[in-house]
Amino acid sequence: MGTSVGLLHPGAMGAAVGGLLADRFRVSWVSAGRGPASRRRAEEAGLTEVADLAALARCDVLVSVCPPSAALDVAGSVAATGFAGTYLDANAISPRHAEEIAGILPRATVVDGGIVGPPPRTAGTTRLYLSGPAAAVADLFDGTVLRVVVLDGPVGRASALKLAFASYNKLTYALAAQAHALAERHGVGVELRELAADVLPDTPFGAPGGITSAGRRAWRWEGEMAEIAAACAETGLAPDLVVAAQAVFARWRDHRDDDSVDLAALLRTLAGPPS
Ligand SMILES: NC(=O)c1ccc[n+]([C@@H]2O[C@H](COP(=O)([O-])OP(=O)(O)OC[C@H]3O[C@@H](n4cnc5c(N)ncnc54)[C@H](OP(=O)(O)O)[C@@H]3O)[C@@H](O)[C@H]2O)c1
Known part of the structure; x- marks a missing residue:
């Protein structure tokens, strides 16, 4: 069975990133707490709705693309499920908050990410910087229009x-x-x-x-x-x-x-x- 990916959440950027992955993997999302625009974007991006966060946490990889002010709460709710897969936080958060997220999810492999550019639709516009144990996610976007750049160093460097x-x-x-x-x-x-x-x-x-x-x-x-x-x-x-x-x-x-x-x-x- 192929890699399964869960997306938190399908905003303008999240849906575009999820859509790239949905061409190659099963990408899931949860609608609880989200509005109609997120649902529309999820459907357009070809994402699969699952019942709740516990179901989403059965994915191999979770990708967090949400408002920066919500990133810690989102990671906390994932931690409550006992998630032990790979967690990519791709939000604009401080390096200290990126480290905190790694601490909140002790059973998971936490990768730090930072997206620069508009929602990726054509090549050459958008980069995803990664740091920490980046090998866990670096090849997910191979062959897509999102350019992945792996930085040497720990969680926090990509966010910085x-x-x-x-x-x-x-x-x-x-x-x-x-x-x-x-x-x-x-x-x-x-x-x-x-x-x-x-x-x-x-x-x-x-x-x-x-x-x-x-x-x-x-x-x-x-x-x-x-x-x-x-x-x-x-x-x-x-x-x-x-x-x-x-x-x-x-x-x-x-x-x-x-x-x-x-x-x-x-x-x-x-x-x-x-x-
Ligand atoms: N858009 C860009 O051009 C861009 C560029 C570079 C980086 N980014 C990064 O991408 C991330 C998200 O950007 P975006 O453009 O996708 O934002 P967005 O379009 O505003 O979407 C945010 C998503 O998060 C959900 N959300 C809203 N409030 C939330 C909360 N309190 N807790 C959990 N989820 C919540 C929204 O759902 P509902 O609204 O349905 O509730 C929506 O699905 C940010 O960290 C940003 O720095 C974006």
């Missing part, structure tokens, strides 16, 4: 690389939004957009359309900023810059997964009280 990248990339959206909101408030929004597009065209500042997508995902990025701030503090770096970005993203909390929100609404929300 992911967070370091995100600490630059995601903060650029917070900076751009704050600047455009400031200009709007002072009646020079059009002029700033023209200036930024001319001087810094290939950035969220010069092409602020990307801020709209950031606004919809900010509820999740808020938790990711908390993980980055913790990682900074653990190494003696000042976390203040990241904490400030967390506060910016917190103001967009009410726009969670809202496909209808536009840039103007997001900039207005920034100028209001935190939601």
Whole structure:
């Protein structure tokens, strides 16, 4: 019998990753606690629904791709099943939390992962960094569009690389939004957009359309900023810059997964009280 994989959970990224695996393995998921969008994504990705977490934990490999703020709880609920297979945590969490997850699951082989790039649909866009006992999962994605990069070193190293990248990339959206909101408030929004597009065209500042997508995902990025701030503090770096970005993203909390929100609404929300 082939390798069986359980996915926690089929979000935008999780379903795309699960879909790649579903071409080669039986990939299962559980619907308890999940909404209709997760169900739709799971069905489109060809995943098999199982009754409960205990059934999912009979898989050889579990892959956790969930909001960073939920990663420890998800690992804890898996630990309660006595899971003793391979557990890949592929979330944007601090290296210390990655180590904690390995501690929570003493009977499992825990691999640390960090995904960089959009949900993988074509080659060359998305990487999965791995550290720790990576051999347990490294070849699962052979022949798929997801590029696997194995790092030397223990659990925590892949998460550190992911967070370091995100600490630059995601903060650029917070900076751009704050600047455009400031200009709007002072009646020079059009002029700033023209200036930024001319001087810094290939950035969220010069092409602020990307801020709209950031606004919809900010509820999740808020938790990711908390993980980055913790990682900074653990190494003696000042976390203040990241904490400030967390506060910016917190103001967009009410726009969670809202496909209808536009840039103007997001900039207005920034100028209001935190939601
Ligand atoms: N999307 C990207 O472009 C991207 C890029 C790089 C890395 N990642 C990483 O991928 C992970 C997930 O991203 P995503 O895009 O798949 O997120 P997403 O689209 O928001 O989906 C999150 C999934 O987790 C479930 N979920 C929500 N709240 C939960 C909770 N409290 N406990 C357990 N599960 C919960 C959601 O289910 P319901 O909503 O149905 O409840 C959904 O299935 C993150 O760690 C992120 O850093 C994503």
